[in-house]
Amino acid sequence: MSQENVEIVRRAVDMLNAGEVPEFMAPDLVLENATTAVTDKTYVGAEGWREWMDDMFGAFGEDARLQIDEILADGEDYVVAITALRGCGAASGAPLQLRWVTAVWLRGGLVTRVSGFPKRREALEAVGLRE
Numbered sequence: 001m002s003q004e005n006v007e008i009v010r011r012a013v014d015m016l017n018a019g020e021v022p023e024f025m026a027p028d029l030v031l032e033n034a035t036t037a038v039t040d041k042t043y044v045g046a047e048g049w050r051e052w053m054d055d056m057f058g059a060f061g062e063d064a065r066l067q068i069d070e071i072l073a074d075g076e077d078y079v080v081a082i083t084a085l086r087g088c089g090a091a092s093g094a095p096l097q098l099r100w101v102t103a104v105w106l107r108g109g110l111v112t113r114v115s116g117f118p119k120r121r122e123a124l125e126a127v128g129l130r131e
Contacts, residue, residue: 002074005106009079010068012104012111016053017065021046026110034100034116060087060096072101072120078127079104082120103127 008024015022031043031052043052057064064087073080084099101123105113117123121131 002076002079004109005077005079005104006071006074008106008109008111009081009104013066013068013083019053021049022111024110025049026107026112029111030113032113032115034118056085056098059090060085061090061093063087064096069099073124073127073129075127077106079106080120080123080127080129083116 012022012024025046027045029045029049031048033040033042033052033056039055041055043049064085066083066085069082069084071079071081080101080103082099083102084097086095086097088094089096100116100118101120103113103115103117103123103126104111105127115123115126117126124131
């Protein structure tokens with residue numbers, strides 16, 4: 001199951017980069033940013049996913065892309081990965097990069113919760129692991 005979860009998370013990133021809402025997202029999905037991110041707001045559902053995309057990608061130009069730099073852990077109902085949003089500033093054109101650790105929880109093939117953390121230890125602890 002954990003490899004399937006990793007693939008779901010990778011597809012979600014691809015869809016995010018394409019500006020799409022994944023069909024494998026739970027209707028009550030909760031998306032929480034790392035407190036050091038552009039916004040520390042909590043988003044809910046498909047509309048929240050779209051709003052998060054606007055908030056996070058808004059500071060970047062059209063070339064911005066979210067990517068998974070490394071999978072740190074995966075289990076029956078979670079994936080933890082180092083992620084980065086890279087591109088250029090929408091107004092300045094200067095290179096921009098935001099990096100954080102993302103924990104994704106899944107149930108029955110659906111993404112139910114996504115949380116960003118500034119530190120790897122915090123993300124691992126959130127899914128019940130120790131560094």
